[in-house]
């Protein structure tokens with residue numbers, strides 16, 4: 001039975017981060033039904049309804065692409081999102097029309113470059129997820145994508161700086177090790193850089209680590225039961241799974257550890273090869289991208305204790321200086337990030353690494369430093385490509 005109506009209100013202090021320009025026309029029905037009980041804490045679409053009065057506008061840029069479409073579907077189904085704006089240089093209106101028929105509360109709008117579509121999509125955004133740009137083909141490294149994707153990401157970051165500088169920004173476009181520094185430098189240029197709100201999405205590595213570990217440990221194990229930190233960056237040897245810190249702990253031979261590490265580091269290549277020229281991981285990435293966006297939004301809405309690995313700007317996140325010191329002074333690094341109402345609340349120390357993991361870290365740092373420098377100079381010295 002319906003007992004009343006409520007509109008979302010601007011009463012809770014945590015609602016300040018929401019942009020008042022979002023149209024708020026819809027009326028929400030309050031029913032006597034209790035919220036569904038999630039079966040696991042990391043189950044997608046679960047919400048403990050803490051601070052659920054906060055309105056959220058989410059934007060997907062590159063929404064018509066291989067990742068963009070399934071990611072937009074997951075966001076449309078999420079109880080954490082009220083407005084979903086889809087931007088792409090092609091077909092975003094079609095994807096929006098299609099998704100808008102789904103019986104879930106979020107409104108969906110499609111935006112193209114014509115008619116200032118980037119501005120209309122971004123205005124009032126609280127969270128912007130960016131899977132725009134070209135994917136790899138067999139034989140390519142992620143770094144080979146820099147030539148095209150750095151310029152795309154730079155222009156999109158400019159749009160964000162101008163239209164929604166307070167938004168949480170989740171960068172999926174590769175090479176993540178360099179595109180995140182590109183975004184940071186653009187935001188710095190516009191004096192709107194908020195390091196706690198900028199994330200390189202490395203969740204697919206985390207998802208792979210638990211999936212592959214479950215496969216080798218015991219038959220029928222549920223991958224969701226494994227939490228394995230993956231640190232460093234998001235390409236080949238810069239991806240460092242910390243199997244020694246697996247929860248629950250796993251008893252692996254050195255041969256198994258090396259096999260698993262290699263599979264997590266080069267899991268992307270597995271998919272690129274299997275797709276044989278038709279792109280890279282899209283569906284697993286949409287899952288991972290949603291998982292991370294959901295974690296950010298749950299933390300913003302008041303849920304505590306949420307920790308996810310993510311690639312962040314160390315000097316701007318509490319705990320980052322300590323990590324930077326222990327990893328030779330890099331500015332960007334993926335570590336275990338505690339999420340809060342303002343984004344990255346803290347980055348946790350790396351903890352005890354095994355001798356093998358220390359070697360992985362040593363091998364990762366030169367490449368990571370080069371990738372970061374490439375992204376920074378692309379903006380500070382101008383594109384010389």
Ligand SMILES: NC(=O)c1ccc[n+]([C@@H]2O[C@H](COP(=O)([O-])OP(=O)(O)OC[C@H]3O[C@@H](n4cnc5c(N)ncnc54)[C@H](O)[C@@H]3O)[C@@H](O)[C@H]2O)c1
Pocket residue numbers: 061062063064065066067068087088089090131132133134135136145149152171172173174175176201202203204205234279280281282285
């Ligand atoms: N971070 C990760 O773990 C991860 C995982 C998988 C893929 N990726 C990366 O994500 C990116 C997208 O992959 P995909 O498979 O979805 O590619 P895709 O080609 O299927 O989709 C990309 C979309 O971006 C759009 N686009 C291009 N330029 C744009 C612009 N200026 N503004 C808005 N949209 C624009 C395209 O029109 C296309 O719809 C690639 O760079 C890929 O390497 C990252």
Ligand SMILES: O=C(O)C[C@H](O)C(=O)O
Pocket residue numbers: 135136142174204267268269271272280281
């Ligand atoms: O491998 C790629 O190019 C895409 C992505 O980064 C992945 O890890 O699957």
